[in-house]
Amino acid sequence: MTEHEHLLAWAYYLGASVLFYVVFWYVSRNWWRELKQLLRALLAAILFTPWYTLGDQGYMSPAWLSSVADLLLAREGGFMRAGFPLLIAICAALALSSALAFWQWFSRKSA
Numbered sequence: 001m002t003e004h005e006h007l008l009a010w011a012y013y014l015g016a017s018v019l020f021y022v023v024f025w026y027v028s029r030n031w032w033r034e035l036k037q038l039l040r041a042l043l044a045a046i047l048f049t050p051w052y053t054l055g056d057q058g059y060m061s062p063a064w065l066s067s068v069a070d071l072l073l074a075r076e077g078g079f080m081r082a083g084f085p086l087l088i089a090i091c092a093a094l095a096l097s098s099a100l101a102f103w104q105w106f107s108r109k110s111a
Contacts, residue, residue, distance in 0.1 A: 006059050013062065017047045034101040038094065045093035051082040063089070 001009075024043055028036040051063040066082035075081070 001059070017062075021047060033104070037100060038097045041093035041097040042090060045089040046086070049086050049089040051085050 021040075021043060025040065028039060031039075046064050047062070049063040050060040051066050053059045053061045053066060063082045063086035067079050067086055069075070070077060070081050070083075071079040
């Protein structure tokens, strides 16, 4: 895969991911505030976290895709090669979403 093809693939992926995220944002607009914030943060972490496709190349791909490919193809490092950074991003998104929900809850209680 050439660098041009790689960038073109990223452009397609990012376009589709942004479209999917906007549709999810619209669908979840009437859900409970805490639930929709949590799920939106989780989806953003899953869709937009990149990681190296192969260890010896500089190409990056979505971390969830690299994790699944490593798991199915039994590559070196297995699922956790790209899965660990993805789990860190998911935990960070959950922590930020929870902190925002607690902050909003406390500000409503004090008002």
